[in-house]
């Protein structure tokens with residue numbers, strides 16, 4: 001991994017009213033890294049993503065990109081897919097127009113796309129294996145296909161970081177596996193880093209490089225294979241969370257975190 005982090009969070013603190021939501025947050029995200037943020041409901045995961053995006057202002061600490069402080073994220077720097085049940089996305093719009101929406105973010109008003117932009121949109125669709133559906137209606141697609149198109153929309157912005165909030169909501173087990181395989185290919189081929197909030201705690205060790213366990217502060221940050229992680233998860237969630245190892249064999253599996 002390259003030493004210079006794409007994203008660096010130092011001593012971040014966020015409060016809502018008089019309630020401390022995040023404190024002492026220190027994290028580094030590097031090129032090609034896939035980091036999962038896990039933690040109990042209300043632990044501040046979405047707040048952290050939205051603070052990185054500049055939607056919430058921290059009361060202390062700083063966030064740097066490529067070592068530099070920023071007031072506003074550069075256009076397209078982060079491609080963010082918010083927490084939503086993807087099956088419920090039913091825009092009366094063609095797949096190609098969904099992807100073009102991402103590209104338009106990069107263009108000055110009135111956001112007219114030239115041939116090069118259109119080629120980039122096609123390339124983005126190709127990267128997620130959805131180019132055959134370019135003229136289809138978005139609402140006619142399955143949940144997993146819609147997710148791929150929405151990811152293509154982000155790729156059309158040529159982001160350095162892709163951020164997902166609970167990306168496997170609404171996907172079946174195969175769809176979930178496809179999603180993780182896709183993000184693995186994307187980070188390898190596009191030099192991007194991936195930061196995602198997930199409840200797929202049981203399976204993430206197969207797919208992510210690092211895990212940050214967040215419940216107001218960071219309780220663990222390291223490899224999902226680190227022997228300390230199960231104990232940290234048990235402490236933070238108050239129950240035994242089982243991690244599935246690489247061959248998809250579940251060690252004394254007791255089920256999913258959403259139970």
Ligand SMILES: Nc1ncnc2c1ncn2[C@@H]1O[C@H](COP(=O)(O)OP(=O)(O)OP(=O)(O)O)[C@@H](O)[C@H]1O
Pocket residue numbers: 016021039040041042043044045046047048
């Ligand atoms: N805009 C807001 N104004 C006030 N409080 C907020 C706001 N957004 C979130 N909170 C509070 O901050 C805390 C953390 O919420 P957040 O959504 O970040 O948690 P989370 O870890 O993403 O939870 P979940 O896993 O349930 O999605 C919660 O107590 C929530 O009620």
